[in-house]
Amino acid sequence: MDICFLYGTETGSSEMLCEDIEAEIGAGITSQIQSLADVTPDDLNSETFYFFVTSTYGSGDLPVTAQPFAEALEQKKPDLSHVQFAIFGLGDMVFEDTFAHGSMLLMDKLLACGARMVGERGIHDASGHDMPEDLAVPWAHEVLSKLNAAAAA
Ligand SMILES: Cc1cc2nc3c(=O)[nH]c(=O)nc-3n(C[C@H](O)[C@H](O)[C@H](O)COP(=O)(O)O)c2cc1C
Helix, strand or coil, X not given: CEEEEEXXXXXXXHHHHHHHHHHHHCCCCCEEEEEHHHCCHHHCCCCEEEEEEECCECCCECXXXXXXXXXXXXXXXXXXXXXXXXXXXEECCCCHHHCCHHHHHHHHHHHHCCCEECXXXXXXXXXXXXXXXXXXXXXXXXXXXXXXXXXXX
């Protein structure tokens, strides 16, 4: 199965994190990285596994570049029952009330359209001690193990 990383970012951290994850899981896997600004829900297909990586801005919103994708999910309610995904959120506990809400919003909209989520939502806190990749790389390995186990069952 091919892998596609779809990021929502304001200052580039989510895109860099996709590159870090891709570098660690890349061997033998065909992957690509795209901004959520450049895809629509209709582009998602059943032959690809999607890693969504997005930060949170404003009052718990998605980054501006990711908002058209989320609005399309909300307004068109496409049937995404053929789509498998995992999602990782970047946030900052300084914004306690809206911590990592962008990834939660996107996750809820994907699930509401019938997409199948593999693993738990990963989260990074910019105020914490960990680097994003130190959490996201093991998280991605676990997601892929679950995906492979489900495919083998
Ligand atoms: C103006 C501004 C607003 C933010 N609002 C939130 C927020 O509501 N909740 C949250 O968890 N993080 C918030 N953040 C933190 C970012 O999501 C976090 O720094 C993230 O790592 C940025 O990733 P990016 O470079 O991919 O956009 C905010 C950051 C800025 C600069």
